[in-house]
Amino acid sequence: GAVVSQHPSRVICKSGTSVKIECRSLDFQATTMFWYRQFPKQSLMLMATSNEGSKATYEQGVEKDKFLINHASLTLSTLTVTSAHPEDSSFYICSARVGQYSPLHFGNGTRLTVT
Amino acid sequence: QKEVEQNSGPLSVPEGAIASLNCTYSDRVSQSFFWYRQYSGKSPELIMSIYSNGDKEDGRFTAQLNKASQYVSLLIRDSQPSDSATYLCAVNLPGNQFYFGTGTSLTVIP
Numbered sequence: 001g002a003v004v005s006q007h008p009s010r011v012i013c014k015s016g017t018s019v020k021i022e023c024r025s026l027d028f029q030a031t032t033m034f035w036y037r038q039f040p041k042q043s044l045m046l047m048a049t050s051n052e053g054s055k056a057t058y059e060q061g062v063e064k065d066k067f068l069i070n071h072a073s074l075t076l077s078t079l080t081v082t083s084a085h086p087e088d089s090s091f092y093i094c095s096a097r098v099g100q101y102s103p104l105h106f107g108n109g110t111r112l113t114v115t
Numbered sequence: 116q117k118e119v120e121q122n123s124g125p126l127s128v129p130e131g132a133i134a135s136l137n138c139t140y141s142d143r144v145s146q147s148f149f150w151y152r153q154y155s156g157k158s159p160e161l162i163m164s165i166y167s168n169g170d171k172e173d174g175r176f177t178a179q180l181n182k183a184s185q186y187v188s189l190l191i192r193d194s195q196p197s198d199s200a201t202y203l204c205a206v207n208l209p210g211n212q213f214y215f216g217t218g219t220s221l222t223v224i225p
Contacts, residue, residue, distance in 0.1 A: 032211055043217040044159070044203070093158045101147045101166070101207055109158040 001027050004096050006107025013084055014115055021079045021110045023094030029074035030096035034104065035067075038091045047092075050077040084114040118142060119206050121216035129224050134191040136219050138204030141185065147207040148180055150189045152200045153218065159203055163189060194223045 003026040013019050023033055033050040048069050049057045056069035066088075068080040077096075081088055091111050095104040120139045128134045136150075147166050151159035163178040165171045165187065171178045177190040187206075191198055201218040208214070 034213070044215050046213075049211060091156075091158075100209075100211075103147070103149045103161050103164050103207075104205070104213060105161065106158040111156075 002098055002102075002105045003027050004094065004105045004107040006094050006110055008110055009108055010111045010113075012113045012115060015085055016083055018080055018082045019084055019112060021081075021092055021094070021112075023077045023079070023096070023107050025075045025096045028096075028098045030077075030098075031074060033071060033077040033094055033096045035069065035077075035079050036093045036095065038093060038109075040091075044093070047079075052077075081112065084112070086114045088112065089114045117216075118208075118214035119204055119216040121202075121204050121219050123217055124220040125222055126219055127222045127224055128194050130194060130196060132194050132223075134194045134198065134221055134223070136189040136191075136202050136204075136221070138187045138189075138216055139185055140187070140204075140206045140214075142206070142208055143182075143185065145182075145185075145206045145208055148178070148187045149205040149207070150176075150178060150187075151203040151205060151215075152198075153203060154200045191221075194221075196223045196225050199223050 005024045007022045031052045035047045036044045047062045050069045050071040052071045058064045071077040093109040095106045150163040153159045165178040165180045175192045179188045203218045204216040
């Protein structure tokens with residue numbers, strides 16, 4: 001149980017374009033989902049907390065107008081990287097959990113390369 | 116002070132040995148504790164959860180929690196080359212606060 005599906009797994013796009021990443025909880029409802037970014041050989045960095053039916057909470061230093069998060073249902077959150085630049089190239093990972101004290105379950109991640 | 120501290124390693128152990136991974140946390144209201152394994156280029160995978168003081172065993176893995184000392188550890192018995200990965204300690208605080216350590220890199224030498 002507690003499966004999180006993330007799509008696409010890999011995307012290559014040109015500078016200036018936008019990319020949407022989907023995160024779905026397949027067998028549970030997730031009122032909250034978390035978006036992380038990880039650069040090579042670095043730690044997980046929390047970007048934002050996505051709340052169903054309300055605005056996302058962004059971590060300090062993360063541009064909310066660049067990284068648009070929509071959590072329209074209890075099983076789907078999306079992250080859109082707008083006007084992508086090469087420095088946005090990274091591994092983006094979403095996660096969700098069943099209950100308040102339960103562990104985070106991660107999607108398989110999306111490797112974004114901006115050329 | 117970081118919420119969760121781990122020795123970054125690298126930690127190397129021979130195949131068949133016990134690997135010991137340690138983690139300390141700063142906030143006494145931490146309520147649940149987790150160990151994740153992350154292979155290079157992959158997303159983290161949950162391997163252990165622990166909620167109360169003492170030991171919890173699952174196969175070759177044992178998690179140990181000492182809330183008085185604010186310390187969590189993971190023991191991997193009979194280490195295998197396939198255990199080579201980065202191990203992340205994570206702590207859950209009230210209010211959707213979830214903190215990860217920077218991870219310990221483990222290499223099991225055949």
